Amino acid sequence: KPDNAVINVPTLKEGDPANITCTSTGGRPSSTLSLMVNATNMSSIAITTTDYKEDSRTYTIQIVLNASAKREWHSMNVSCFQLTHFFTAHMTEKETINCRYPPSELFLEKPDIPSKLQDIYHRVNDFNDNCSLQWTSDKPSLLKYRNPEMKTNVKSIMSILNVSVTKEDFGKEVNQKER
Secondary structure, eight states: OOOOOEEEOOOEETTSBOOOEEEEEEESSOOEEEEEETTEEOGGGEEEEEEEETTTTEEEEEEEEOSBOOGGGTTOEEEEEEEOTTSOOEEOOOEEOOEEOOOSEEEEEOOSSOOSEEEEEEEEESOOSOOOEEEEESSGGGTTTOOOEEEEETTEEEEEEEEEOOGGGTTOOEEEEEO
16 A cells, blocks of 8 residues: 655745645555645646656655746645545645745835925835835935834835935935845
8 A cells, every 4th residue: 555645835936836746655556646726636737757666566656736836826725636546545634835926016106396305105016925125325314214114914015215305415316125
């Protein structure tokens, strides 16, 4: 009888190979494995390999999801169904997919009319990759003692920086970058 299938679900990154694997060892006869994402059989886009060990006369079967990771998979469940003739079928425990992905929208609002006090808005939407914002300037005094207001939720950040400018600041830059 083969060992129960074991599923391996690494942290994924959008666009990279998924590398979700399911392996069954020690079987005779060999097992048939199917990868299920939210109860959808993904075996048609998976690669299955079979290794026969002559000394023990047993098979090791592995199925690997052959697709690029998609942001839509984040938080979905994946499991592996194992079927071996003459033995009871086995379904692995469900694992949750963690797929990291970058923001889909970045927005920096340019001030309308130059004045002494400026609110500069920056928004980052639809991300889950430990994103953060950092303000920089070629005139550090513009940012001195400034604590930008940050509003966050699960998938977005809004940062508001209030700066006081003078005519000597003309041509100076205040920048923001995502980390």
